[in-house]
Amino acid sequence: MPLSRRNFMVTAVQASVSMLTLLAPRWVLAADRRPAFDATAIDAALQALGLPPPQDTAEILFKAPEIAENGAAVPVEVESRLPNTRAMLLLVEKNPHVLSARFEFPAGTEPFFATRVKMAETSRIHAIALTDSGNFYTTRLVKVTLGGCGG
Amino acid sequence: MPDPMLIRAVLKGETVEVKALIAHVMETGQRKDADGKLVPAHYIETLTATCGGRQVFRAEWGASIARNPYLSFRFKGAQAGDKITLTWTDTAGASRSDEATIR
Numbered sequence: 001m002p003l004s005r006r007n008f009m010v011t012a013v014q015a016s017v018s019m020l021t022l023l024a025p026r027w028v029l030a031a032d033r034r035p036a037f038d039a040t041a042i043d044a045a046l047q048a049l050g051l052p053p054p055q056d057t058a059e060i061l062f063k064a065p066e067i068a069e070n071g072a073a074v075p076v077e078v079e080s081r082l083p084n085t086r087a088m089l090l091l092v093e094k095n096p097h098v099l100s101a102r103f104e105f106p107a108g109t110e111p112f113f114a115t116r117v118k119m120a121e122t123s124r125i126h127a128i129a130l131t132d133s134g135n136f137y138t139t140r141l142v143k144v145t146l147g148g149c150g151g
Numbered sequence: 152m153p154d155p156m157l158i159r160a161v162l163k164g165e166t167v168e169v170k171a172l173i174a175h176v177m178e179t180g181q182r183k184d185a186d187g188k189l190v191p192a193h194y195i196e197t198l199t200a201t202c203g204g205r206q207v208f209r210a211e212w213g214a215s216i217a218r219n220p221y222l223s224f225r226f227k228g229a230q231a232g233d234k235i236t237l238t239w240t241d242t243a244g245a246s247r248s249d250e251a252t253i254r
Binding site: 033072073077092095096099101103106108109110115117119 | 179197207208211214
């Protein structure tokens with residue numbers, strides 16, 4: 001079949017799309033990361049983000065209360081001491097949707113964040129640092145006396 | 152129109168510490184109203200911070216960030232008097248930007 005103008009255009013567009021994919025950073029593009037927020041298990045969330053299982057580390061400082069009276073707002077503060085931490089993930093193991101947040105630190109921004117999460121029940125919270133030399137995690141167990149995902 | 156964000160940005164040495172309180176319902180889509188009907192999910196999906204035309208922070212959130220989110224982060228390379236702008240976009244397509252001056 002001769003290469004019609006239409007076919008040529010289709011091929012050109014397909015080629016540009018694959019080029020864009022090649023040029024994209026090694027992380028999944030922002031829009032493609034949304035499905036990870038629907039994941040109901042940690043390994044599924046990581047898989048949706050195209051990440052291998054992280055290694056345990058003591059180099060992530062993680063402040064969270066041991067007991068949270070109110071699961072509707074549990075304060076967490078996380079700081080990575082791992083060099084070249086580009087992004088961090090916050091996951092609550094027993095929440096209906098485990099992935100709470102992904103934070104990105106451009107050059108000049110400290111690999112630090114503080115926020116408040118909802119917790120459906122007593123659960124481990126995982127903080128994962130995405131660095132140039134791999135992905136690392138640490139966890140904290142937070143006991144919840146009053147669940148927060150209902151309201 | 153949602154209420155403005157409360158943003159405080161303070162220069163400590165070389166580092167700017169930003170603290171923000173953001174008015175948003177952050178509905179999970181799991182909660183039922185008084186009639187037993189599910190309240191649809193409605194939450195902030197992305198939040199970015201820019202300073203001097205440079206993106207200094209980016210957050211992507213799920214529904215499990217607490218209602219009226221609190222957020223703190225730290226970055227370098229700005230002076231007192233510089234402006235920082237925070238912008239969020241939610242699952243309903245609404246967005247809001249607010250600005251603060253670094254003290």
